[in-house]
Amino acid sequence: MSVYTPVAVNASGCASPGCECCGREPAYPSDLTDAEWSVLKGEARGVMAQLVAAAGRPMVHDLRAVLDGIGYVTRYGIEWRALPVDFPPHEAVYAFFLRWSRRGLPERLAARLRVLAGRRELPTVGCVDSQTVRAAEMVGAAACGYDAGKKMKGQKRHVVVDTLGLLLCVVVTAASMQDRDGAHPVLALLREKFSTITLVWVDGGYAGRLQV
Template identity: 50%
Template sequence: MTDAQWEQLEGLLPPPGNTGGKGGRPEKWCRRMVLDAIFYVVRGGIAWRQLPAEFPPYSTVYAVYRRWVRAGSWQRIHHALRDRTRVRAGRAPQPTAAIIDSPSVQGADTVPARSRGYDAGKKTNGRKRHIAVDTNGLLLAVVVTVASIQDRDAAIRLLAALRAGFATITMVWADAGYAGRLVRWAKTVARLTVTIVKRCDDIAGFTVLPRRWVVERTYSWIVKHRRLVRDYETRPDHHEAMIYIAMIYTMSRRLARSKPTAAA
């Protein structure tokens, strides 16, 4: 992590536990080193116990990661960086449209049977990542489920989270797997217009589809972090946190190397 990245992140970290009026000892390890270690695990795809000796003890790093998962800190850090990134790009902090998708990811042996399933279409045994992104590809919401669930069923949870977080969103684009009752539910309950972007049967081979390529590009950003190429997390909420951490690292790098631009 560069000095410029740390400058973006330092003020967003939750306060130390001993400053909240509940007692406790001051933190022993530098927060920058701890955050670097967490980024190292997510980016490199290693196990917590395999952290190099120059980092704090793996038990300390994992305890901080887990504590921030329980407190919802990763989401808050991510959302603050996303707003900054949108403003830096000349956009309003709150989006008005989103794109959703849900690829399946193979689960490792550390994923328990109770929280994994088999996606017959993709021939994948593991979990599904249901994500919503804005038109720039920045993450808005994520829900992790068993891979056996239908896209349109899990999308109800995703759109509910999207509506709860963003009152400004009115339009959502999705692929044909979301067609049918979800479109009606979104219109009547969530007050969202879901537009299905279909693939043209007359075109053979790969083709870039309008709007849908944005969310697919976001997945390419996510899987650059090797911890997310497969699912190694025992708990679904830990997997969601890993996705947020990957995007935190991506956006902090972007903000660190870019200069503010005036809004159009």
């Protein structure tokens, strides 16, 4: 389905003028399924209760629609302002994304998914790898570099995931940084976040001294 195709929704229930998020029907591959929402809604509503307690104002928009909006942006890599009109306004979606992230919602959801998969809540094994990407126009020259191996100028993501592929931590550097050098800050962050990690797998690009 084209992202520009209007989606039939029931506009009742949202206090934001012109917003049609309430009663929104799933329309894109990135939208949560009912099964996924049943796993996520408990934690998401718990975080929303914290936000209401802190700000003293309940959320106007439909919570599931907001999460679908975040999923749309992260899956397709678009700008926040390019969200299709059947989602809540992009300003609201981005604001809640920041607030959820600051309260550790992504980490809590990953921990819950590990438990549902029959694993321990805290990981004991990780896997490190990197990816070079072109930097956005607003990224300064000091934060960019040239990756001779990928023949690309931009930035490099040094990522650690668990055995299920769930993200544990990420560090962004200039693309010119060697993997073995980028491993130092990412492993230091991993140790800070998860003292339970006892083993980390890496590929040949990380050959050298990796102790932190």
